[in-house]
Amino acid sequence: MVLKSDVHPIVGSDDVVRVRQVARQWAAELKFSLVDQTKLVTATSELARNTLEHGKGGRMRVELVENGARRGIRLTFEDEGPGIANIELALRDGYTTGSGLGLGLSGSKRLMNEFDIKSETGRGTTVTVTRWK
């Protein structure tokens, strides 16, 4: 169940900083431990930069979710960019089509409890991640 929800645009590099701060705020409000906050914010940074640089801009939806007694934060990064032709390959450590380290997707997957990616070439990419308290 979604208890609260917000959407933030990711169209410039300042927005990457801004959505990091949003993720931090929500995690602090939910009283995540410092390590969990750091993991969430770091994954946010990676995925927001992907949305901006590979996806040509998009948005982040942030949600406070509840599953039984558990609460968590769900982030959805969405763009209408070129999409990913081979998701399996993109999720591999070290795979990059740019000049990065190729750690953004695979690393974010490790940092979060749930990770889902949908992409269609020519249509765009949606990455949804959740970290439970």
Added chain:
Amino acid sequence: MDRIPILKMGDCLLVTIQVDMHDQLAVSLQEDLTDQIAKHAARGVLIDISSLEIVDSFIGRMLANIAAMSRVLDAQTVLTGMQPAVAITLVELGMTLPGIRTALNVERGMELLRGYIQKDDELQENDGSEE
């Protein structure tokens, strides 16, 4: 445009990263540091990140680049003050920061840097006497 200040201390350069950097600021720092190392013929670079709340792959790559470029310019780099939560996250992200030496705080970092510079000098002296 804002920039991160670089302090000169003897033959070393000191940088304290205190803001949540946007990517362009990190790129500028990398360029500025390279310029300053060359300009002052600096032997050591100390980067204090005790105020940094995250290190993602972009900042990690920048730090690795700085260390590599310093090395080419005959300077040593030491990273100080990484918060434990940042270190844990960095490992899980998969970043190993190869070639970057770390110390707990600025004071220890400076000692480490001094040691490296001295060892470098000794090595160079030995090289010279053999020729």
